[in-house]
Amino acid sequence: xxxxxxxxxxxxxxxxxxxxxxxxxxxxxxxxxxxxxxxxxxxxxxxxxxxxxxxxxxxxxxxxxxxxxxxxxxxxxxxxxxxxxxxxxxxxxxxxxxxxxxxxxxxxxxxxxxxxxxxxxxxxxxxxxxxxxxxxxxxxxx
Numbered sequence: 751x752x753x754x755x756x757x758x759x760x761x762x763x764x765x766x767x768x769x770x771x772x773x774x775x776x777x778x779x780x781x782x783x784x785x786x787x788x789x790x791x792x793x794x795x796x797x798x799x800x801x802x803x804x805x806x807x808x809x810x811x812x813x814x815x816x817x818x819x820x821x822x823x824x825x826x827x828x829x830x831x832x833x834x835x836x837x838x839x840x841x842x843x844x845x846x847x848x849x850x851x852x853x854x855x856x857x858x859x860x861x862x863x864x865x866x867x868x869x870x871x872x873x874x875x876x877x878x879x880x881x882x883x884x885x886x887x888x889x890x891x892x
Contacts, residue, residue: 764883767890843878
């Protein structure tokens with residue numbers, strides 16, 4: 751990526767938002783089986799009565815189940831976005847991504863793992879974060 755593209759993004763801010771997203775995702779990914787869409791059925795919350803449609807008032811249990819289902823769907827959407835992202839990252843960017851956001855390894859150690867200088871790692875870091883931000887921004891803004 752070129753410097754003009756790098757300058758369009760606030761790398762530090764986007765990285766912090768992505769870290770927060772991954773902290774939530776890492777907790778929730780172990781709670782659900784993928785894909786959850788297979789076990790989902792939707793029922794109408796309206797019923798026809800005397801020619802009029804009337805909203806069914808949902809119980810607290812139904813609301814709790816609906817919130818849980820929404821979390822499962824969001825987690826699955828993020829998981830699928832990460833799969834799409836994996837095709838866009840280079841090997842070095844993938845290493846940076848996994849070691850930073852999943853394993854929480856320092857940049858100095860990541861540079862050693864990839865066998866590059868810390869200076870060159872900054873370019874990989876910026877490129878990786880921008881690619882991640884483009885794919886995952888919608889989930890960070892929720």
